[in-house]
Amino acid sequence: MMQRIRTRYAPSPxxxxxxxxxxxxxxxxxxxxxxxxxxxxxxxxTDQERQVEGAVEIINRTLEKTGLIWDEGPDKDGxxxxxxxxxxxxxxxxxxxxxxxxEKGEAYYCFCDKERLESLxxxxxxxxxxVYDKHCLHLPKEEIEANLAAGKPFVVRQNTxxxxxxxxxxxxxxxxxxxxxxxxxxxxxxxxxFPTYNFANVVDDHLMGISHVVRGNEYLSSAPKYTRLYQAxxxxxxxxxxxxxxxxxxxxxxxxxxxxxxxxxxxxxxxxDEAIVxxxxxxxxxxxxxxxxxxxxxxxxxxxxxxxNKSPAxxxxxxxxxxxGEYIKMMDxxxxxVRALPEVKKVITKPLDLKKIxxxxxxxxxxxxxxxxxxxxxxxxxxxxxSLYTHKKMKTDPEISLAILKDMLxxxxxxxxxxxxxxxxxxxxxxxxxxxxxxxVLWPLRIAVSGQAMTPGGAYEIMEILGxxxxxxxxxxxxxxxx
RNA sequence: GGCUCCAUGGUCAAGUGGUUAAGACAUCGCCCUUUCACGGCGGUAACUCGGGUUCGAAUCCCGAUGGAGUCACCA
Numbered sequence: 344m345m346q347r348i349r350t351r352y353a354p355s356p357x358x359x360x361x362x363x364x365x366x367x368x369x370x371x372x373x374x375x376x377x378x379x380x381x382x383x384x385x386x387x388x389t390d391q392e393r394q395v396e397g398a399v400e401i402i403n404r405t406l407e408k409t410g411l412i413w414d415e416g417p418d419k420d421g422x423x424x425x426x427x428x429x430x431x432x433x434x435x436x437x438x439x440x441x442x443x444x445x446e447k448g449e450a451y452y453c454f455c456d457k458e459r460l461e462s463l464x465x466x467x468x469x470x471x472x473x474v475y476d477k478h479c480l481h482l483p484k485e486e487i488e489a490n491l492a493a494g495k496p497f498v499v500r501q502n503t504x505x506x507x508x509x510x511x512x513x514x515x516x517x518x519x520x521x522x523x524x525x526x527x528x529x530x531x532x533x534x535x536x537f538p539t540y541n542f543a544n545v546v547d548d549h550l551m552g553i554s555h556v557v558r559g560n561e562y563l564s565s566a567p568k569y570t571r572l573y574q575a576x577x578x579x580x581x582x583x584x585x586x587x588x589x590x591x592x593x594x595x596x597x598x599x600x601x602x603x604x605x606x607x608x609x610x611x612x613x614x615x616d617e618a619i620v621x622x623x624x625x626x627x628x629x630x631x632x633x634x635x636x637x638x639x640x641x642x643x644x645x646x647x648x649x650x651x652n653k654s655p656a657x658x659x660x661x662x663x664x665x666x667x668g669e670y671i672k673m674m675d676x677x678x679x680x681v682r683a684l685p686e687v688k689k690v691i692t693k694p695l696d697l698k699k700i701x702x703x704x705x706x707x708x709x710x711x712x713x714x715x716x717x718x719x720x721x722x723x724x725x726x727x728x729x730s731l732y733t734h735k736k737m738k739t740d741p742e743i744s745l746a747i748l749k750d751m752l753x754x755x756x757x758x759x760x761x762x763x764x765x766x767x768x769x770x771x772x773x774x775x776x777x778x779x780x781x782x783x784v785l786w787p788l789r790i791a792v793s794g795q796a797m798t799p800g801g802a803y804e805i806m807e808i809l810g811x812x813x814x815x816x817x818x819x820x821x822x823x824x825x826x
Numbered sequence: 827g828g829c830u831c832c833a834u835g836g837u838c839a840a841g842u843g844g845u846u847a848a849g850a851c852a853u854c855g856c857c858c859u860u861u862c863a864c865g866g867c868g869g870u871a872a873c874u875c876g877g878g879u880u881c882g883a884a885u886c887c888c889g890a891u892g893g894a895g896u897c898a899c900c901a
Contacts, residue, residue, distance in 0.1 A: 355901050390900060460899090467827045472897055498899055516831070525829050525897080533899040540901045564830055564896040587832085594893065622838095625850090629839055633849050652839080655894065659837050662851040672864080707863045717862085737860070785860035797862040 348380030349554045352406070352413070353544070355387040356398030359605035360405050362658060363559060363589045363597045366623045370586055371557035372411045373624075373646040380554070384416030385547060386427040389537045405606050409620050410639045423551040428543050437538040440546050440576070441499045441531050449575035450531055453479035453500045454490050475500065475528045499532035501542075503571060511570040513563070513583045514555075515651055521567045529568055541565060545572045548581055555582045560655070561596065584648055587627045588655040597658060613686075613710030614663065618670040622663045626656040636669060668709040679705060686714040691722050699808050703799040720793045721808060724817050727794040729824055737782040744787035745825035748818055750777065751788065755818065761811045766803045791821030 350371040354364060375382040384406065386399060399417075406413065415421030425431055444450035455478060464473050480502060482490075490497065503526045510520040531542040538546070548556055563585050573580045589597050597603045604612075609619055621637055629652075630637075630645045637645065671679065683701040691697060700721060704714045719725070732744040739747075751773060758769055774784050789802040792814055798805060806814040 353901095357901080387901070393900065457899090465827095467897090470827090470897080472827090474897080496899095519830070521829065527897075530899055535899075537899085539899070544901095559895095560831075561895055562901090567830095585831090588895070590894080592837085596895070625838070627838095629849095631840095633840080635838095635850060654832050656839090657837055659851070662838065665851055668864095704863095706865095734861085780860090782860045789860065793861090795861090799862070801860050801862095803860090 346554055348375050348378045349383065349552050350375040350380065350557050351383040351385050351548070351551065351553050352411070352557075353385040353387050353547075354402050355390065355393070355540075356395060356402060357390075357393045358395050358398055358599060359401055359607045361597055361599050361603055361605045362609070362619075362623055365405070365409065365606050365619070366589060366626060367557060367559055367586055368406065368411055369409070369620060369624055369642075370584070370628075370646075370648065370651070371555075373642055374555055374557060374584065374648045376643045377646045377648075381414045381421070382411070383421070383551060383553070384413035384426065385551070386417060386429075387540060387543065388427060388429045389432070389533075389540060389543055391535065391537065401607070408610075408616050409606070410616075428538070428547070431543075431547070432537055436550070437532060437543060437546060438536070441538075441542070444501070444531070444572075444575055445499065447575060448502065449571075450499050450501050451480050452482070452487050452491070452497045453528075453530075454482070454495055454497050455479060456496075473527075477502075477528060480528075496534040498530045498534050500528040500530055501568065501572065501575075503528055503568070509567040509570055511566050511580070511583065513566070513585050514648065515585060515653055516563070519563070519566070521564075526568050526571065529565075541568060542572070545569050545576075549573070549576070549578050553581050555584055557584045557586065560585045560588045584651070587652050589623075589626050589658050590655050592657055594655070594657065603658075609663075613682075613712045614667050615670045615674070615682075618663065618667040621670070622666050626658065627652045636666070664709040671708060671711075672706050674705075676702075676705075682711050683714055686711050687718065690715045690719045693722055695721055695810075696808055699804075703804060703808075707799050717797070717799050720795055720798065721805075724792075724820065725794040727790070731790045731794075731796055732787055732825065734786050737786040738780060739783050739786050741825050743783065744790070745822060747777075747779070747784055747787050748791055748822050748825070751784075752815070752818055752822065755811075756815060758811070761807055761814070763803050763807045766806055770803070787821070788818070792817045 352368040352371050354360065372382050386402070388394060413419065415423070415426065417426045425434065431437065441450060445452070460473060463476060464471050466472070479500070503523055505524045507523045508520050509523055509526065510518055512518050529541060530539050532538055566583060566585070570580060591597060591601070591603060595601065599605065606619060610616070617638065620639060624637065624642050625635060628646070628650055680698060680701055683704065684697060687697050687701050691700065700718050701714070704718065707717070708714055729741050733740045751770070754769060754773060758765065770784070774781055777784070785802045789798060789805065790796070792802060792805050792809060809817070
């Protein structure tokens with residue numbers, strides 16, 4: 344009997360979403376939607392100090408823009424709310440469940456202060472490690488009561504045995520067994536009454552009926568503690584899907600802390616939502632066939648989480664750029680123009696046909712900011728060297744170029760029709776009657792009107808956009824330089 | 827350092843005992859083209875090492891090595 348799949352994305356509102364989080368959100372979404380299940384959004388705002396103003400809005404916006412629409416969440420009650428953990432704290436949910444554990448002897452009050460905890464610290468390889476010594480587990484009942492009555496600050500800790508092992512099962516990694524001695528008595532409830540991430544996760548995932556817990560590989564090592572919690576409660580464990588890490592080029596885990604790109608950073612850098620989603624989906628997963636370009640809908644159809652990889656993947660900006668270029672080429676012209684226009688305006692202030700200029704760049708860029716530099720010559724003819732007029736393959740040099748430009752000048756002065764077609768007609772007629780090669784004529788012309796060896800579009804396109812007056816001025820300037 | 831995970835070209839990645847070890851990005855070359863780009867064609871480039879098991883291992887087992895993650899009143 345197949346249970347209904349329910350997954351959740353449970354971010355903490357601490358800022359922008361980096362791509363690792365985005366991919367976790369995506370996989371959770373795909374796993375649920377592939378089977379027609381539910382996708383929930385739960386806000387894990389249990390750390391008072393790390394709250395960032397507006398972070399929830401960023402999460403909402405990011406999920407909406409990428410199409411990862413949740414079925415239940417803070418704004419969509421599915422009957423298992425609230426979906427914001429701070430509200431669940433107020434409702435007393437975590438305290439209630441913590442007390443159940445205390446009654447069972449699976450958890451205990453701990454009154455140790457910072458100083459005592461500090462003394463438990465050891466430094467190994469430059470890293471601070473604290474292993475709690477179960478000091479408060481052995482407190483006499485009367486002392487606990489007295490402390491509580493006196494209002495002494497406390498935390499609640501999980502009581503893990505020092506012997507034996509704990510085994511949990513991950514869909515991707517199989518059974519993983521860990522010695523219990525490695526599992527320290529983690530804090531369930533903090534002294535401010537808020538739960539820790541770990542405790543809140545277990546309680547909420549259970550209460551919200553989550554069937555598949557999708558999260559990053561960095562949580563693999565804390566999973567056994569969860570198992571102990573589920574067992575302590577007598578709850579059935581969900582399926583775990585620990586996604587492989589996404590790393591930087593140095594194989595280090597992507598993190599905001601290290602200044603790695605967030606989704607919004609990428610958008611600001613000129614990437615397209617669909618391309619980011621598509622690329623990130625392929626980091627750790629591949630379809631049965633060899634396709635690489637997928638819409639979100641296609642991903643929903645094709646995604647099989649059993650094909651998720653186990654090894655970490657390096658985030659390759661190069662390939663993202665390529666993929667982004669593919670998306671830009673496929674992009675709806677109107678949508679393209681909306682994104683392209685601001686980039687065009689960065690370098691063009693003259694009343695030229697900005698649409699035509701933008702269109703020239705559509706197949707030539709990977710990200711939108713690539714637009715500006717190659718089109719700057721439209722605004723103003725750059726200073727250039729006459730050596731540009733020399734091109735071996737086109738069989739042209741300054742002397743030939745001068746002859747050609749002088750030849751064409753009167754003709755172009757007489758011409759009124761500066762449309763692509765008009766220019767093509769008269770110039771190709773000239774080419775024919777002059778007996779010259781197409782390239783030999785067009786090369787100098789393009790150099791004259793653009794001042795650079797490489798341009799988006801050819802001489803016709805450029806002249807059409809520049810218009811008669813400016814085109815002629817640039818050709819005269821070319822003649823002047825060559826004379 | 828303990829524990830855990832991982833290991834196919836520079837990167838992503840297919841591959842589940844017998845393949846000329848796919849494909850994509852990047853890179854290089856050629857073609858197309860008035861340049862560039864697009865597009866097309868082609869090249870270089872990989873199973874970490876050592877033991878097993880087997881008629882036969884990239885594929886299964888063990889070990890080594892390497893890398894990563896984690897060891898907070900952060901998530």
